[in-house]
Amino acid sequence: MLALPPGVKVFIARGPTDMRKAFDGLCGMVIGVINEDPQSGHLFVFFNRRRDRVKILWWDGQGYWLHYKRLEKGQFAIFDRASENESSFNIDGTSLMMILEGVDLRGAQRRTRFCLKEDPIRA
Numbered sequence: 001m002l003a004l005p006p007g008v009k010v011f012i013a014r015g016p017t018d019m020r021k022a023f024d025g026l027c028g029m030v031i032g033v034i035n036e037d038p039q040s041g042h043l044f045v046f047f048n049r050r051r052d053r054v055k056i057l058w059w060d061g062q063g064y065w066l067h068y069k070r071l072e073k074g075q076f077a078i079f080d081r082a083s084e085n086e087s088s089f090n091i092d093g094t095s096l097m098m099i100l101e102g103v104d105l106r107g108a109q110r111r112t113r114f115c116l117k118e119d120p121i122r123a
Helices: 023-034 093-100
Strands: 010-013 043-047 053-059 064-070 088-091
Touching: 010 023, 010 093, 023 043, 023 053, 023 064, 043 093, 088 093
Parallel strands: 010 043
Antiparallel strands: 010 088, 043 053, 053 064
């Protein structure tokens, strides 16, 4: 399980990635494919063609972290959202954790946990 800093964005590359790529190759993909700065502190997620392997690149301020997960059975359930950027899309950290744990987010619903009510004094 990853502990993500607050405010971190998660960018997912839409196309399949060669899992032989290491730090420098993935940094090149962040710049060339996702059009972001790899040292921004955000997470950059890459899946292989079969969707049974994932690599996550993250800069922590001192160096790069490379997280790699290979499933023994099954696939990651990635849903593709419509976006202006055709090469990548972004999700929040909670959604990433759910994907890594095997949850298919297409059928998942978020429930409202709180509701801002108008202040009766100011109304």
